[in-house]
Amino acid sequence: MARSRRRAAAQPRRLRRLAAHLHGAPIGARDGHQPEQLELTVADGPLTAEQRQAYERDGYLICRSFFPRAAMAPLHEHYLEICRDPLTKVKGPDARVSSLVRDINVVDGSHDLGDLGLEYGVIKMNGFVGLGGEDEVFCGFARDEKLLRYIEQFVGSDELDTFSEMYVCKPPGLDELDTTRHPLHQDLFYMPRGERDSEGRLSAERHGYAPGCTARNGVVCAYTAVLKATTENGALVCIPASHRRGLRRHSYPTPGQNADPSGAPWEASSGGKNNIGYFGVQDVTDEEMATIVPFTLDPGDVSAAPSFSLFCAAS
Numbered sequence: 001m002a003r004s005r006r007r008a009a010a011q012p013r014r015l016r017r018l019a020a021h022l023h024g025a026p027i028g029a030r031d032g033h034q035p036e037q038l039e040l041t042v043a044d045g046p047l048t049a050e051q052r053q054a055y056e057r058d059g060y061l062i063c064r065s066f067f068p069r070a071a072m073a074p075l076h077e078h079y080l081e082i083c084r085d086p087l088t089k090v091k092g093p094d095a096r097v098s099s100l101v102r103d104i105n106v107v108d109g110s111h112d113l114g115d116l117g118l119e120y121g122v123i124k125m126n127g128f129v130g131l132g133g134e135d136e137v138f139c140g141f142a143r144d145e146k147l148l149r150y151i152e153q154f155v156g157s158d159e160l161d162t163f164s165e166m167y168v169c170k171p172p173g174l175d176e177l178d179t180t181r182h183p184l185h186q187d188l189f190y191m192p193r194g195e196r197d198s199e200g201r202l203s204a205e206r207h208g209y210a211p212g213c214t215a216r217n218g219v220v221c222a223y224t225a226v227l228k229a230t231t232e233n234g235a236l237v238c239i240p241a242s243h244r245r246g247l248r249r250h251s252y253p254t255p256g257q258n259a260d261p262s263g264a265p266w267e268a269s270s271g272g273k274n275n276i277g278y279f280g281v282q283d284v285t286d287e288e289m290a291t292i293v294p295f296t297l298d299p300g301d302v303s304a305a306p307s308f309s310l311f312c313a314a315s
């Protein structure tokens, strides 16, 4: 799953700017719907009124068949080539990506890959820029013109930047260890972006930190499915309308914590181990868990969510 989180990668571009649209202008006049103030997207762009309303209501949107399926396979081939030659392609002077993350059980030697290729130990690749510059394949993908037009509408600006670029791929074999699950979390926790007051504190009301707040903070978490994503192979899951509940306390999962979409006790199978940075929200309720929606995606589908929605990628 190739991911451009917070404002998709972009090179400087000149686009028409309409000031009203950058401030969540009413959509009624143009779309023939009842005027309604939508805060999370702007009106100028390819998203339909229904898509904008669904994003506002649910805290996520899935755009089906966004990219041609055939365009996805080369991304995965490229990812595999990088995993298989990390010394050259990640650590070398010509490297074009930042890092590969291996599962903790591979790192500590408790999971032996045997004859399997190195890619079977890797759970994600970070950063589409390395020591030698940009990766043409992944940066080219993130700069796709059609994608950028959508991203601009979520971000509310044509001045785009990335906070995090990832290729997430949980290989078979590691899933039995259960450490590859990222518990339910908000990306807002990882990138506390927003206006600050004179003392440097983020403004709660304006940027989604306070319960009930849906204000746009210029961040979108966009995932493209490169391979088919199902509930069996670890598709993303999201708790609808969780973007209205403010920023919540995160930690590594503790026993009894409602963090795993499968409902399994967290510590029982992972042996108390955590992959670095796999934090989750501590107080997810049973009622919230009952509403969980899997993003079952076909290659080329794109999902988008604001950074304050509660979601995760399973094993």
Ligand SMILES: O=C(O)CCC(=O)C(=O)O
Residues within 6 Å of the ligand: 123, 124, 168, 180, 181, 182, 187, 311, 312, 313, 314
């Ligand atoms: O599963 C992962 O490693 C990351 C997926 C995810 O939910 C995230 O990065 O926000």
